[in-house]
Amino acid sequence: RKEVEQDPGPFNVPEGATVAFNCTYSNSASQSFFWYRQDCRKEPKLLMSVYSSGNEDGRFTAQLNRASQYISLLIRDSKLSDSATYLCVVNGYGNKLVFGAGTILRVKS
Amino acid sequence: NAGVMQNPRHLVRRRGQEARLRCSPMKGHSHVYWYRQLPEEGLKFMVYLQKENIIDESGMPKERFSAEFPKEGPSILRIQQVVRGDSAAYFCASSPGQTNQPQHFGDGTRLSIL
Numbered sequence: 360r361k362e363v364e365q366d367p368g369p370f371n372v373p374e375g376a377t378v379a380f381n382c383t384y385s386n387s388a389s390q391s392f393f394w395y396r397q398d399c400r401k402e403p404k405l406l407m408s409v410y411s412s413g414n415e416d417g418r419f420t421a422q423l424n425r426a427s428q429y430i431s432l433l434i435r436d437s438k439l440s441d442s443a444t445y446l447c448v449v450n451g452y453g454n455k456l457v458f459g460a461g462t463i464l465r466v467k468s
Numbered sequence: 469n470a471g472v473m474q475n476p477r478h479l480v481r482r483r484g485q486e487a488r489l490r491c492s493p494m495k496g497h498s499h500v501y502w503y504r505q506l507p508e509e510g511l512k513f514m515v516y517l518q519k520e521n522i523i524d525e526s527g528m529p530k531e532r533f534s535a536e537f538p539k540e541g542p543s544i545l546r547i548q549q550v551v552r553g554d555s556a557a558y559f560c561a562s563s564p565g566q567t568n569q570p571q572h573f574g575d576g577t578r579l580s581i582l
Contacts (some may be wrong), residue, residue, distance in 0.1 A: 390568055391570075401576070402559055402573040403511065403559070405570045405571075407568060445478050456571060457510075457513070458503075458511040459510060460509045460510040461510055
């Protein structure tokens with residue numbers, strides 16, 4: 360089993376749609392969690408950290424379920440510029456980030 | 469530019485040559501990480517360094533690859549006797565060092581082996 364698993368997609372959605380991505384992780388001792396986005400093989404950019412209480416940043420909402428070892432990202436009112444690969448990232452032991460393979464999102468007009 | 473700086477952006481080498489990739493962390497960051505992304509794959513951890521120390525090299529291939537982060541100057545990822553399979557994007561990230569802090573990435577070096 361992979362340490363971090365994501366649905367690869369692609370998710371093809373129209374502008375304005377709401378889309379949700381899920382991610383599971385295998386290491387129950389993982390301490391911190393993030394969503395990054397990566398555009399066209401450029402560098403990953405931090406989208407948001409994920410907290411146990413859930414957190415929201417504008418159109419983006421992230422949630423963590425430690426019991427189920429599950430992380431989610433919800434994007435509301437999708438924009439064309441949201442098209443990217445979304446990476447679920449888990450920080451396990453020793454500051455080593457473990458990346459999921461990514462979920463591709465394509466927002467179409 | 470106070471971000472993570474990597475150079476070169478693109479590097480072409482012939483099989484058997486050496487490749488040197490450089491990374492300067494963000495100002496105030498003392499921890500550096502190297503990741504590799506093969507075509508059509510996700511990022512894979514290679515090595516984690518602090519100044520003059522390798523903290524975790526569990527992702528480094530056993531041969532030909534080495535990394536350092538000297539007291540002065542950038543971190544260097546060195547690949548000796550490159551082979552076609554080394555072609556990839558190599559990303560460097562840095563963090564302040566506290567646990568649970570996110571890492572910030574440089575633009576990456578695209579290494580192509582002829």
